[in-house]
Amino acid sequence: MSEQEQINEVLATDYQAGFVTDIESDTFPPGLSEETVRKISRMKDEPEFLLEWRLKAYHHWLTLETPEWAHVNYPEIDYQAISYYSAPKKKTDGPKSLDEVDPELLRTYEKLGVPLDERARLAGVAVDAVFDSVSVANTFQDKLAEDGIIFMPFSKAVHAHPELIKKYLGSVVSYKDNFYAALNSALFSDGSFVYIPKGTRCPMELSTYFRINAANTGQFERTLIIADDDAYVSYLEGCTAPMRDENQLHAAVVELVAHDRAEIKYSTVQNWYPGDENGVGGIFNFVTKRAACRGVSSKVSWTQVETGSAITWKYPSIILQGDNSTGEFYSVAVTNNMQQADTGTKMIHLGKNTSSTIISKGIAAGRSQNSYRGLVRVGPNAENARNYTECDSLLMGDQCGAHTFPYIEVKNPTAQIEHEASTSKISEDQLFYCKQRGLDADDAVSMIVNGFCKEVMRQLPMEFAVEAQNLLSLSLEGSVG
Amino acid sequence: MKMLEIKNLHASVGDKEILRGINLTINAGEVHAIMGPNGAGKSTLSNVLAGRDGYTITQGEVLYKGENLLELAAEERAQRGVFLAFQYPVEIPGVSNIYLLKAALNAVRKYQGLDELDAIDFLSLVRSKLDLVKMDEQFLHRGVNEGFSGGEKKRNEILQMALLEPSLAILDETDSGLDIDALKTVSEGVNGLRSADRSIVMITHYQRLLDYIEPDFVHVLSDGKIVKTGDKELAKELEKTGYSWVQQGQAE
Numbered sequence: 001m002s003e004q005e006q007i008n009e010v011l012a013t014d015y016q017a018g019f020v021t022d023i024e025s026d027t028f029p030p031g032l033s034e035e036t037v038r039k040i041s042r043m044k045d046e047p048e049f050l051l052e053w054r055l056k057a058y059h060h061w062l063t064l065e066t067p068e069w070a071h072v073n074y075p076e077i078d079y080q081a082i083s084y085y086s087a088p089k090k091k092t093d094g095p096k097s098l099d100e101v102d103p104e105l106l107r108t109y110e111k112l113g114v115p116l117d118e119r120a121r122l123a124g125v126a127v128d129a130v131f132d133s134v135s136v137a138n139t140f141q142d143k144l145a146e147d148g149i150i151f152m153p154f155s156k157a158v159h160a161h162p163e164l165i166k167k168y169l170g171s172v173v174s175y176k177d178n179f180y181a182a183l184n185s186a187l188f189s190d191g192s193f194v195y196i197p198k199g200t201r202c203p204m205e206l207s208t209y210f211r212i213n214a215a216n217t218g219q220f221e222r223t224l225i226i227a228d229d230d231a232y233v234s235y236l237e238g239c240t241a242p243m244r245d246e247n248q249l250h251a252a253v254v255e256l257v258a259h260d261r262a263e264i265k266y267s268t269v270q271n272w273y274p275g276d277e278n279g280v281g282g283i284f285n286f287v288t289k290r291a292a293c294r295g296v297s298s299k300v301s302w303t304q305v306e307t308g309s310a311i312t313w314k315y316p317s318i319i320l321q322g323d324n325s326t327g328e329f330y331s332v333a334v335t336n337n338m339q340q341a342d343t344g345t346k347m348i349h350l351g352k353n354t355s356s357t358i359i360s361k362g363i364a365a366g367r368s369q370n371s372y373r374g375l376v377r378v379g380p381n382a383e384n385a386r387n388y389t390e391c392d393s394l395l396m397g398d399q400c401g402a403h404t405f406p407y408i409e410v411k412n413p414t415a416q417i418e419h420e421a422s423t424s425k426i427s428e429d430q431l432f433y434c435k436q437r438g439l440d441a442d443d444a445v446s447m448i449v450n451g452f453c454k455e456v457m458r459q460l461p462m463e464f465a466v467e468a469q470n471l472l473s474l475s476l477e478g479s480v481g
Numbered sequence: 482m483k484m485l486e487i488k489n490l491h492a493s494v495g496d497k498e499i500l501r502g503i504n505l506t507i508n509a510g511e512v513h514a515i516m517g518p519n520g521a522g523k524s525t526l527s528n529v530l531a532g533r534d535g536y537t538i539t540q541g542e543v544l545y546k547g548e549n550l551l552e553l554a555a556e557e558r559a560q561r562g563v564f565l566a567f568q569y570p571v572e573i574p575g576v577s578n579i580y581l582l583k584a585a586l587n588a589v590r591k592y593q594g595l596d597e598l599d600a601i602d603f604l605s606l607v608r609s610k611l612d613l614v615k616m617d618e619q620f621l622h623r624g625v626n627e628g629f630s631g632g633e634k635k636r637n638e639i640l641q642m643a644l645l646e647p648s649l650a651i652l653d654e655t656d657s658g659l660d661i662d663a664l665k666t667v668s669e670g671v672n673g674l675r676s677a678d679r680s681i682v683m684i685t686h687y688q689r690l691l692d693y694i695e696p697d698f699v700h701v702l703s704d705g706k707i708v709k710t711g712d713k714e715l716a717k718e719l720e721k722t723g724y725s726w727v728q729q730g731q732a733e
Binding site for chain 2: 424432434439440443447448452454
């Protein structure tokens with residue numbers, strides 16, 4: 001067997017989260033109209049201001065065209081063929097205590113390695129579990145509330161804290177921002193809401209685990225995190241979906257707001273079903289994530305490990321408004337088989353002495369296409385802005401592609417911008433070297449890839465770093481993990 | 482004990498035959514030097530013995546400790562104690578040297594049915610080997626061969642050999658690209674690893690390495706065959722006269 005064949009064999013792997021939970025759901029029939037928007041709002045008994053906002057978003061969306069600038073190819077999405085709401089049947093409204101959660105759902109999360117039992121392994125982590133369109137469980141809410149921290153499903157926060165929602169919703173990502181953000185604004189069904197009060201350091205990791213289960217549905221979640229002055233929070237999201245032959249749409253919006261001296265660390269481990277080796281099925285992941293460093297000396301850091309999805313279109317960005325604010329983007333994007341990823345970031349420097357760091361690691365295997373797209377913009381008032389960008393691509397085999405699209409716009413002469421890029425291959429020399437030292441091909445590939453991503457992986461919270469490493473190995477290998 | 486028996490070995494790359502009937506027996510504890518001009522097949526021989534892909538064995542056999550070596554995968558050979566010190570050790574960015582060393586040692590130990598060494602035991606073991614090649618502990622925490630000088634790369638190979646304690650070590654042009662001080666250090670390292678149950682094959686273009694690591698036998702490889710075998714005096718003769726007389730001798 002040649003080493004190319006061995007690479008191929010190592011790459012042929014099963015998606016571990018591809019099972020379907022057999023559970024009764026209330027699902028909207030496919031179709032999108034103003035009535036769909038009203039119906040979602042009605043289901044959630046939303047206040048008038050939110051319905052109005054949704055409708056504005058919907059009517060704006062109707063005027064928009066699908067963006068086509070990304071380096072991805074996929075068949076046109078029929079928005080009338082999608083169901084926009086699906087929720088497991090339940091007897092009462094709102095998230096329940098764990099005792100009342102359907103055991104089938106608990107088993108689902110258990111199987112995914114996200115035990116919802118508060119006494120379980122991830123005891124230092126509070127979890128919001130979003131299943132299709134709704135939050136089904138939310139742990140440690142009460143304990144966090146003792147510190148004044150709000151961590152709850154979005155749909156519940158709308159009722160409990162309407163003033164905060166009104167103030168912050170759409171303040172970072174306007175419903176007019178782009179095609180998918182407008183769609184999400186009209187149709188979002190749930191997500192997580194986090195508020196960390198002034199001077200509070202959130203004592204545990206917060207996390208939301210997104211699961212798409214129902215067929216032919218789209219998931220449109222919305223996450224809003226606010227860190228008030230001098231607050232700190234570390235938040236992690238994870239995502240999986242069953243294996244299906246149809247493509248499914250996931251269009252999320254995440255907004256982060258950091259006030260004076262606040263810090264938000266947001267980590268993503270994205271493992272949506274990527275489709276099979278021939279590109280059949282998989283999630284279309286069109287996500288708008290943006291943070292506003294509004295306060296002085298505030299800091300936001302995005303870390304993402306993207307291994308799933310048939311199409312990834314995602315640019316977690318940071319607006320550095322406050323003077324001395326800091327933005328960081330650390331990304332590992334793995335594409336295999338027929339996957340396509342177009343991902344990167346935007347760092348918008350507006351305040352003085354703002355600095356940003358971008359470290360992007362793209363790994364392309366199979367026949368996949370992996371693109372980094374990043375914008376660094378320095379506004380006219382952003383004295384002494386600094387940016388350092390490094391994007392590295394690793395190619396496995398000779399049928400995949402890695403692309404880099406950096407954009408730099410500088411309107412202030414005091415700016416210092418550095419950009420480094422490299423493209424390399426896992427060479428047969430490297431593989432043979434490792435094998436000659438006794439490692440099998442699986443272990444060798446895993447070691448080489450993890451070495452390549454090390455700078456990014458070490459940004460992840462401890463609790464997840466090992467899981468993310470295993471996931472990385474699993475996406476690329478057959479037997480490791 | 483016979484460590485390695487190569488019998489009438491023929492190997493090709495594509496349809497080009499490179500090894501054309503090699504016969505060589507190496508006993509435990511012996512050091513053999515294989516010399517020869519460029520293109521003689523020296524690197525092909527070391528790659529074929531280590532199990533690199535891309536070569537077709539068309540005839541012959543190779544026994545390692547009596548076992549058919551050629552049907553084992555590269556990693557299986559390594560686990561059984563066949564070690565190749567590379568002419569051009571590759572860089573593996575981001576993977577620390579110590580991580581690779583530990584993974585390699587544990588792969589060998591696993592084959593031997595031994596438990597993996599824990600971090601503390603491993604570190605004390607590897608520290609004990611550093612002196613042999615005069616390497617600083619910092620090397621352990623740098624990326625594998627990342628930004629290493631030529632001399633550092635070669636010393637790193639010998640460090641790996643010291644740690645893995647192979648039965649058969651093949652040193653492929655270990656002297657190439659070394660200045661005289663580095664050559665001394667590397668040679669002392671190798672000499673320190675000579676033992677009655679370990680065989681060493683040195684592949685080299687130049688005689689100077691043999692001043693530092695004295696071989697028991699010297700073979701001249703030319704055009705895919707061993708055309709002459711002698712002791713270290715043969716190497717000195719070659720140094721004086723070049724390889725052309727061997728090749729001529731072969732033509733006659």
